Amino acid sequence: MPFMHIRTRFAPSPTGFIHLGNLRSALYPWAFARHNQGDFILRIEDTDQERSTQEAVDVIIEGMSWLGLDIDEGPIYQMQRIDRYRELVKQLLDSGFAYPCYMSEDELNRLRDQQMANKEKPRYNGLWRPEPGKNLPPIPEGVEPVVRFKNPLGGSVIWDDAVKGKIEISNDELDDLVISRPDGTPTYNFCVVVDDLDMKITHVIRGDDHVNNTPRQINILKALGGTPPIYAHLPTVLNDSGEKMSKRNGAMSVRDYQKAGYLPEAILNYLARLGWSHGDAEVFTKQQFVDWFDLESLGRSPAQHNPEKLLWLNHQYIQQADPKVLAEATKPFAHQIGIDTESGPDFVQVVGLLKDRANTLIEIAEGAKLFYLPAPNHSIQEIEKNIPADIIPALKDFIEVLAQTEPSKEAYGAAIKQVLAKHGIKMPALAMPVRYALFATTQTPAIDSVLLVLGRDEAIKRLSKVVQ
Missing domain, CATH: 3.90.800.10 (Glutamyl-tRNA Synthetase; Domain 3)
Structure with missing residues (x-):
C-alpha cells in the first residue's frame, strides 16, 4: 500500500455546550493523526445560523486547548465557504x-x-x-x-467501517x-462531503449516530468525483444512567470539569478509555496514548460514563503531579476562597502535603485554608474542654524539645516519639491537643508534616498560648 498522509478532522456544531462524549469525538481523530504524523483539522459546522453562537465556538476551542488537543488547520467555518458549496451544487445540477x-x-x-x-x-x-x-x-x-x-x-x-466492520x-x-x-443555503450532508473532499480528509472518525448519513455522503462524494475516506463510527457514550450522554440528561460541560478542579491530563486519560484500550493500562501519559493508539483497538460496544472512575483517575494524577506545577494549578481555586498564597507558609509545601489525600484541586484549596487562617485565639474554657489538664506537662516538654529540633520531617517525628516515651502516652493523646492548639481542629494531616509546613517558630508560638 502506498504511503498515505493521514488527515483527520473534528467537526462540531456550535449549537450548545461541549461535553465528554463530544470531546471523545475530537480525541480519537487527534490521536490517530498524531500517531501517524498526520494533520488534524478543526471545522466548525455553523450553517445552522439560528442556533450557532460564537460563545459555543469559544467553548469548543477552549476545551480542546485545555486538553492539549492542538490543531494543524482551522478553525474553518462552513459559513465562510458558502460560495464553494453553491459552485458544487451547480456542478451537480449541470451534470445531471x-x-x-x-x-x-x-x-x-x-x-x-x-x-x-x-x-x-x-x-x-x-x-x-x-x-x-x-x-x-x-x-x-x-x-x-x-x-x-x-x-x-x-x-x-458498501464500506468497510474501521470499527463496525462491513x-x-x-x-x-x-x-x-x-x-x-x-x-x-446548502444542507449539512452536502457541506460535510464538500469539506471532506476539499480538505483531503483520509479518515472520518465520528459517532455512530452518523452511520445513516454515511451512504448518502458516499454517493454524493462519488458524484463529485471523490474517493470515500475510511470511516470509523464510534459507539455512543452513555451517561451513568445508561442513556445517551447529552446536556438534557445532565452531562457536565468541559468548563464544569475545569471549574470542579479536574486536571486536563486525567480527563484526557479517562476519555481515551471510553471506547479504546491498550492491554490492561489504566493510567498513562498523553504521549503513551498517542504512541499506542490505533483504530483496531477501538471498542464496538457503547461506553458508559463512570464519575467515580474519573474521580479516581484525577486522584492518581494529583498524587503523581509535581508539587510546583500542582500549586500553580491550585492557586486560582485558593484565591477564590480568599487564600493569599503569597503570605503565610510556602504554598508549594502546603500543596505537597495535601495532594496525596485530595481528589480535586478544590479539595487541595479547601485543605490549604487551614494554614492561612489567623492563629486561633482560644478561650480558657475552650482550652479546658479540648486539652486535658494531665497532658499539659507533655505539651510543655514538647515545646522545649521542638525548640532544639532541626526543621525536618524526620527530626519532628523523632521529637514526638521522645515526648511520648518520656510521658508513657500514645500518639493520639499528644497529637489531638497539638492539632487543636495549632488550628482549633483535630482534623489535620500528620503532625510532623504539619510542623514542617507551618514552621517551627509559629508552631511554638501557638502551642505556648495553651500551656500558660
Missing part, C-alpha cells in the same frame, strides 16, 4: 446528479402522513426527479425550489436528499 424540486413543505408533510397511514417508510417520492420519458409537473409560479441529489437507483453502498445499505433505502434550500 441533482435537480430542482418544487414540492412545498405542505405537500411533503401530506405525503409523509399518507405513507405513515399506509405503514410505509416516510420518504420523498421522486415527483420532480427527471427520468427519460417522464413528464414533470408544471413549475408553480413564485416558488423557489430546493435542490435534491439524484440518488442512484438499485445497488448498494456495512451495506441498499440505495433503495435512500431517497433523494435535499442538498440546497430555497434560499440557496
Whole structure:
C-alpha cells in the first residue's frame, strides 16, 4: 500500500455546550493523526445560523486547548465557504446528479402522513426527479425550489467501517436528499462531503449516530468525483444512567470539569478509555496514548460514563503531579476562597502535603485554608474542654524539645516519639491537643508534616498560648 498522509478532522456544531462524549469525538481523530504524523483539522459546522453562537465556538476551542488537543488547520467555518458549496451544487445540477424540486413543505408533510397511514417508510417520492420519458409537473409560479441529489437507483453502498466492520445499505433505502434550500443555503450532508473532499480528509472518525448519513455522503462524494475516506463510527457514550450522554440528561460541560478542579491530563486519560484500550493500562501519559493508539483497538460496544472512575483517575494524577506545577494549578481555586498564597507558609509545601489525600484541586484549596487562617485565639474554657489538664506537662516538654529540633520531617517525628516515651502516652493523646492548639481542629494531616509546613517558630508560638 502506498504511503498515505493521514488527515483527520473534528467537526462540531456550535449549537450548545461541549461535553465528554463530544470531546471523545475530537480525541480519537487527534490521536490517530498524531500517531501517524498526520494533520488534524478543526471545522466548525455553523450553517445552522439560528442556533450557532460564537460563545459555543469559544467553548469548543477552549476545551480542546485545555486538553492539549492542538490543531494543524482551522478553525474553518462552513459559513465562510458558502460560495464553494453553491459552485458544487451547480456542478451537480449541470451534470445531471441533482435537480430542482418544487414540492412545498405542505405537500411533503401530506405525503409523509399518507405513507405513515399506509405503514410505509416516510420518504420523498421522486415527483420532480427527471427520468427519460417522464413528464414533470408544471413549475408553480413564485416558488423557489430546493435542490435534491439524484440518488442512484438499485445497488448498494458498501464500506468497510474501521470499527463496525462491513456495512451495506441498499440505495433503495435512500431517497433523494435535499442538498440546497430555497434560499440557496446548502444542507449539512452536502457541506460535510464538500469539506471532506476539499480538505483531503483520509479518515472520518465520528459517532455512530452518523452511520445513516454515511451512504448518502458516499454517493454524493462519488458524484463529485471523490474517493470515500475510511470511516470509523464510534459507539455512543452513555451517561451513568445508561442513556445517551447529552446536556438534557445532565452531562457536565468541559468548563464544569475545569471549574470542579479536574486536571486536563486525567480527563484526557479517562476519555481515551471510553471506547479504546491498550492491554490492561489504566493510567498513562498523553504521549503513551498517542504512541499506542490505533483504530483496531477501538471498542464496538457503547461506553458508559463512570464519575467515580474519573474521580479516581484525577486522584492518581494529583498524587503523581509535581508539587510546583500542582500549586500553580491550585492557586486560582485558593484565591477564590480568599487564600493569599503569597503570605503565610510556602504554598508549594502546603500543596505537597495535601495532594496525596485530595481528589480535586478544590479539595487541595479547601485543605490549604487551614494554614492561612489567623492563629486561633482560644478561650480558657475552650482550652479546658479540648486539652486535658494531665497532658499539659507533655505539651510543655514538647515545646522545649521542638525548640532544639532541626526543621525536618524526620527530626519532628523523632521529637514526638521522645515526648511520648518520656510521658508513657500514645500518639493520639499528644497529637489531638497539638492539632487543636495549632488550628482549633483535630482534623489535620500528620503532625510532623504539619510542623514542617507551618514552621517551627509559629508552631511554638501557638502551642505556648495553651500551656500558660
